Amino acid sequence: MALFQYIVGRFVSYFVVLFIGLTITFFLPRLMPSDPIEQYIFELQSQAGQTMSPDEMANLRETLSQIYGLDGSLVSQYLGYLERVILHFDFGPSFASFPAPVIGFIVRALPWTLGLLVTTTLIAWTIGNLIGLRAGYHHNSRAATVMEVVGVALYPIPYYIVALVLIMVFGYLLSIFPLTTTIRPGPLTFAKMRVILYNSVLPALSIIVVGLGWNILSMKALSFAHKEEGYVTFARLKGTPSRTIMNSYVGRNSLLPQITGLTLSLGAIFSGALLIEILFSYPGMGLLMRTAASSGDYNMLYGTILVTIFAVATATLVLDLIYPVFDPRIRYR
Amino acid sequence: MKMNNRLKIGIVILTIMVLGSFLLPLFHDADPTKQGTFPKNLPPSLAHVLGTNSLGQDLFWWLVYAVRNSLILGVSVSIFTTLIAGTVGLTAGYIGGGSDRVIMTLTDVIIAIPVFPILIVLATLVRGQTSFLIVSVILIFFGWAWGARRVRSMALSLREREFINVAKFSGSTTLKIVFREVFPYVFAFMVVDFINAILWVINTEAALAVIGLSNVEIPTLGSIVFWALNYNALFIGQYMWIVAPVVATVVLFLGLFLTSTGYNQMYATRRGHS
Numbered sequence: 001m002a003l004f005q006y007i008v009g010r011f012v013s014y015f016v017v018l019f020i021g022l023t024i025t026f027f028l029p030r031l032m033p034s035d036p037i038e039q040y041i042f043e044l045q046s047q048a049g050q051t052m053s054p055d056e057m058a059n060l061r062e063t064l065s066q067i068y069g070l071d072g073s074l075v076s077q078y079l080g081y082l083e084r085v086i087l088h089f090d091f092g093p094s095f096a097s098f099p100a101p102v103i104g105f106i107v108r109a110l111p112w113t114l115g116l117l118v119t120t121t122l123i124a125w126t127i128g129n130l131i132g133l134r135a136g137y138h139h140n141s142r143a144a145t146v147m148e149v150v151g152v153a154l155y156p157i158p159y160y161i162v163a164l165v166l167i168m169v170f171g172y173l174l175s176i177f178p179l180t181t182t183i184r185p186g187p188l189t190f191a192k193m194r195v196i197l198y199n200s201v202l203p204a205l206s207i208i209v210v211g212l213g214w215n216i217l218s219m220k221a222l223s224f225a226h227k228e229e230g231y232v233t234f235a236r237l238k239g240t241p242s243r244t245i246m247n248s249y250v251g252r253n254s255l256l257p258q259i260t261g262l263t264l265s266l267g268a269i270f271s272g273a274l275l276i277e278i279l280f281s282y283p284g285m286g287l288l289m290r291t292a293a294s295s296g297d298y299n300m301l302y303g304t305i306l307v308t309i310f311a312v313a314t315a316t317l318v319l320d321l322i323y324p325v326f327d328p329r330i331r332y333r
Numbered sequence: 334m335k336m337n338n339r340l341k342i343g344i345v346i347l348t349i350m351v352l353g354s355f356l357l358p359l360f361h362d363a364d365p366t367k368q369g370t371f372p373k374n375l376p377p378s379l380a381h382v383l384g385t386n387s388l389g390q391d392l393f394w395w396l397v398y399a400v401r402n403s404l405i406l407g408v409s410v411s412i413f414t415t416l417i418a419g420t421v422g423l424t425a426g427y428i429g430g431g432s433d434r435v436i437m438t439l440t441d442v443i444i445a446i447p448v449f450p451i452l453i454v455l456a457t458l459v460r461g462q463t464s465f466l467i468v469s470v471i472l473i474f475f476g477w478a479w480g481a482r483r484v485r486s487m488a489l490s491l492r493e494r495e496f497i498n499v500a501k502f503s504g505s506t507t508l509k510i511v512f513r514e515v516f517p518y519v520f521a522f523m524v525v526d527f528i529n530a531i532l533w534v535i536n537t538e539a540a541l542a543v544i545g546l547s548n549v550e551i552p553t554l555g556s557i558v559f560w561a562l563n564y565n566a567l568f569i570g571q572y573m574w575i576v577a578p579v580v581a582t583v584v585l586f587l588g589l590f591l592t593s594t595g596y597n598q599m600y601a602t603r604r605g606h607s
Contacts, residue, residue, distance in 0.1 A: 013438060017445045024451070029458060152339075156590035158536040160543045161579055164558065168575060172567050264444055271449030275540050289450060290544060293457040301457060305450040312447055 006330050010320045014313055021309035025302045026081050030074070037064045039296060040095065067092055068299070091303030096295040102303040105288060110307065113284035116200060117273050120207040121262070127208075128215020129258055135216065136223030136254075137246045147216060154213030159272040163206040163279045170202060177202045180281040203280045207273055218261060222254035256327050263319045267312050274308070340595025346588030354401035365394040365552060374571060386574050387564045396577055399552040400585065403535045406553070410469050411530035414476035419516075419523050421477065422484025427492055427511055436481070443478040448537065451475070456546035468547060472534050480526040487519050521600040528593035532586060539582070554582050 041060060045051055052060070065071045072080070084090040091102040132151075135144040171179040181199045186192060226232065227250055235245050277286030285304050292300035324330040336344075363370065368388045375385040383392035425436040452471055459467060491497060491514075500510050535554060541547040542555025545563070549556040557578045561567075566574035 013441055016438060017442050020442050021446060024446075025454075028451070028454060152590065152594070153587065156532060156586040157583055158539065158586070160540055160555075160558070161582055164575055164579055168567060168572070267445055267447040271447045271540075274447075274449055275544070278544050289453050293453050293546065296457065298457075301454055305454060308450050309446055313445055316445055 003324055003331055006324065007321065010317060014317045017313045017316075018310060021306060021313070022082060022085060025306055025309075026078055029298065029302070037061060037068065037070065040064065043296065085306065091306070092299040094292075094297055094300045096292070096297040096300065102300045105300065106285070106303055106307050109283060109285050109288045109304075110311070112282060113273060113277065113286065114311070116204060116207070116277070116282065116284060117270065120204045120273075121211060121269060123204075124208045124211025125215055125258075125262055128212045129219045129255070131212075132216040132219025133223050133246065133251045133254065136220040137227060137250055139220070139224050139227075144220075148220060151213050151216035151220065154209060155217055157210065157213070159206060159210055159275050160279060162209050163202075163276055166202050166206055167279075181283060183283065200282070203276050203282050206276050206280075207269070210272060211269065214261075214265070215258070219254060219258055222257055223250045226250045226253050259319065259323060259326060263316050263323075266315050266319075270308060270312050335599070337595050337598055339591045340599055343588050343591030343593075343595050346584060347592055350400060350585050350588060351404065354397050354404060357397050358401065361394055361397075363394070365390060365398045366550065374569075377573065383577050384573050386561070386566070386571060387569065388560070392573060392577055395552055395557055396581055399554050399557050399578065400581060402552055403539065403554045403585075404531075406465060406469065406538055407531035407535040410472045410476065410534045411527050413473045414530050414534075415480060415523055415527040417473070417477040418480025418526060419484055419519065422481040423488050423511055423515060423519065425481070426485035426488025427515055428507070429489070429492070433485070437485070440478040440481050440485075443475055444482075446475070448472075448475045449540065452537070452541055453546060456541060465548060465551070468538055468541065472537060476530055476533065480523070480530065483522055483526060484519050487522055488515055491515050491518055521596070525593045525597045528589055528596070532589045532593075536586075554578055554585070 041057070041064075062071075070077065084092075089103055091106075093099040094102050094105060131147055135147040135151075138144050167179060170177045178199055181203075183192075183195055183199055223246075232245060232249055235249055236242075240249075273284075274286030274289065276282070277284045278290045281287060285308060289301065289304045291297075292304060368390060371381065371385045371389050371391055373385060373387055373389045375381055377384040381391050381393065383396065385391055386395075421436055421440075425433040448471070452468070455467060455471060497510060497514055500514050505513070538547055538553060539555030539558070542549055542553055543558045543562070545559050547553070547555060549559045558575065561571070561574040561578070564571075564574075566572070
C-alpha cells in the first residue's frame with residue numbers, strides 16, 4: 001500500500017510540474033511589455049526596406065495572431081494552447097524557417113541532447129560514486145585526501161569555464177579535438193558514428209568533469225558518516241571482509257541519498273548541458289534555443305523550453321519510480 | 334570555536350577579492366568599458382598588468398570591475414533568496430500541516446524546472462535591454478527553493494527536540510519559539526546557503542552573459558568572456574583575454590565554496606561537542 005501511495009504521489013507532482021511549466025510558458029510572453037507580432041512586422045519591414053499599406057498591415061497582423069494563437073480572450077487562448085500542446089504536440093510553425101513546424105526541429109535535436117546528457121551523467125555519477133566511496137571508506141589514506149582536493153577543486157567550477165579551458169587546451173594548444181561540431185547529415189554508418197564520437201568528446205568531457213566534483217564530495221561525506229554506524233562496527237567484529245563492508249554495507253546505504261541527489265539536480269545538469277551545446281555548436285536543444293533566441297523565433301523558443309521541462313520532469317519521474325527497487329523501506333512499509 | 338583550514342583559505346581568498354575589487358576602482362575613475370582608451374593588443378607590462386585587448390581596453394581594470402559587479406549582483410540577489418528560504422522553510426518545517434504540503438510541492442516544482450531556458454526566453458523578450466533588475470527578479474524567483482528545502486528539514490527535526498517542548502510548556506508563543514529557539518540552529522545553515530546562493534547567482538548570470546543574453550555592456554565575469562569569444566581572442570592568440578577571467582572566476586568560486594563548506598564543518602563539529 002505504501003508503494004502504491006508513493007507512486008501516486010510521484011505522478012501527481014509530475015503533472016503539477018508539467019502544468020506549471022505549460023502555464024509559465026503561456027503567461028510569460030504575455031506579461032512582457034514587448035509584442036512579438038509588432039517586433040516581427042518591424043523586422044520584416046526593415047528587411048524589405050519598405051513599408052506596407054495599413055490594410056495589408058492589418059491583414060498580416062490578423063494572420064500572425066492566428067498562427068501565434070493570440071486571437072480571442074485570454075482564457076480561450078490558454079485553453080486552445082493547452083489543447084494544441086497536450087493533445088497534438090503542436091507548437092505551431094517556426095518563423096525563421098516558415099512554415100516548417102517547430103516539432104520537427106525538436107524531434108531532430110532531442111536525441112543529440114538526450115544522448116549527450118544520459119551518457120555523461122551516467123559516467124560522472126558512476127565514476128564519482130566509486131571514487132567517493134573509496135575516499136570516504138579509507139578516509140585516512142593519502143589517496144583519499146588527493147581525491148577530496150580534486151572534488152573541492154572541481155565542484156564549484158561552472159560549466160562554461162570547464163568548456164573554455166578544454167577548448168583552449170585540446171582545441172588550440174594541442175589541436176586534438178575540433179573547436180565546434182561539424183557533422184554532415186546522412187545515413188548512420190560506422191564512419192559517421194566515429195565522427196559523432198570524435199565531435200562529442202569535448203562537450204561530454206565538460207559535463208563529466210563538473211559532475212564528478214559533486215558526486216565525489218557528496219559520496220565521500222555519506223560513506224564516511226555510514227562507516228561510523230553501529231552496524232558497520234558489528235560487521236567488522238563479526239569478521240566480515242573489509243571489501244564486503246565497503247560495497248554491501250557502506251556503499252549500498254550511501255547510494256540512496258545519491259540517487260535522490262541525482263534526481264534533484266537533473267534540472268541544473270540539463271541547464272548546464274544546454275550551455276555546453278551552445279558553446280560547442282552541438283546540434284541539440286541548446287543550440288536550437290540559442291538560434292531561436294537570436295532570430296526571434298518565438299514558437300520555436302516556447303516549444304524547445306516546454307520540451308526541456310517535459311524531459312527533465314519525465315527523467316525525474318523515471319528515477320523516482322525506479323527508487324523503490326533500491327530502497328526496500330518504501331517497498332515493505 | 335576553531336577555524337579549520339578550509340575556512341581560513343576561503344576567507345583569505347574572499348577578503349582579497351572583495352577588498353581588491355571594491356577599493357581599487359577608487360584609484361581609477363576611468364570607464365573600463367570605453368573602447369580605444371589604449372593601443373590595441375598590448376602584451377602584459379607594468380602599465381597594463383594583463384595587457385590590453387582588441388578593443389583597446391585595459392584587461393586588468395575590466396576584470397576588477399567585473400569581479401565587483403558580479404559580487405554585487407550575487408550578494409544582493411542572495412540576500413533575498415536566503416530571506417525567503419528562511420521564512421518559507423521555517424513556516425513549512427515548524428508550523429507544518431497543510432502549509433508544509435503546499436510549500437513542499439511548490440519547492441519541488443521550482444527545483445524541477447530548469448532555470449536557464451526560462452532566462453533565455455526572458456532575455457529574448459526584452460531583447461537588447463536586458464537589465465540586471467529583470468535577471469535578478471528571475472534569479473530570486475527560482476533561487477529560494479533549495480535553501481527552503483534544507484531549512485525545512487532542519488526545522489522539522491528540531492520540532493521534536495526536548496528544549497522546544499520546554500519552551501512550549503513555559504508558555505512561549507509560536508512566533509517566539511521560532512525566532513528564539515529554532516532560528517539560532519537554522520542560522521548556520523542559512524549562512525552556508527547564502528554563500529552557495531552567491532555562487533549560483535554569479536554563475537547563472539555569467540552563463541547568460543557568455544552567450545550574449547545578459548547585459549554585456551556592464552562588466553561581469555561573464556560579459557568579459559562574451560567579448561573575448563566575440564572577437565575570437567583565442568584565434569588571434571589573445572590568450573590573456575580568456576585566461577584572466579577564467580582564473581579569476583575559478584579563484585573566486587573556490588574562495589566562496591571553501592568558505593561555505595569550511596563554515597559548515599566548523600558548525601558541525603561545534604554542534605557535535607555541545
